[in-house]
Amino acid sequence: MQITPLKHYKQIQPEERVTLASLHFQKFTVREIARTLGRSPSTITRELDRNSIGGHYASKSAQACTA
Incomplete structure (x- = not known):
């Protein structure tokens, strides 16, 4: 049996x-953001x-959802 x-x-x-x-606002790709x-x-x-409104990422409302 292999344990993962x-x-x-x-x-x-x-x-x-x-x-x-x-x-995201500066138009970096998802892969570039992930790497950073x-x-x-x-x-x-x-x-x-999950947290974009009208194509713009809303960091403040995203953080509010986690609290």
């Missing part, structure tokens, strides 16, 4: 949300999908 390592999910921190918003933040591109995509 556990993956630990770490929520995106407020500082990361601000950076994500800035990079040291995150998976799928994590960035989910975050943008």
Whole structure:
């Protein structure tokens, strides 16, 4: 039997949300944002999908939803 390592999910921190918003506003790609933040591109995509309003990422309202 092979044991697979556990993956630990770490929520995106407020500082990361601000950076994500800035990079997204500057038209960085999801992969570029993920590389900068040291995150998976799928994590960035989910975050943008969940917390974008009219194509713009809302970091303040995203953070408010986690509290």
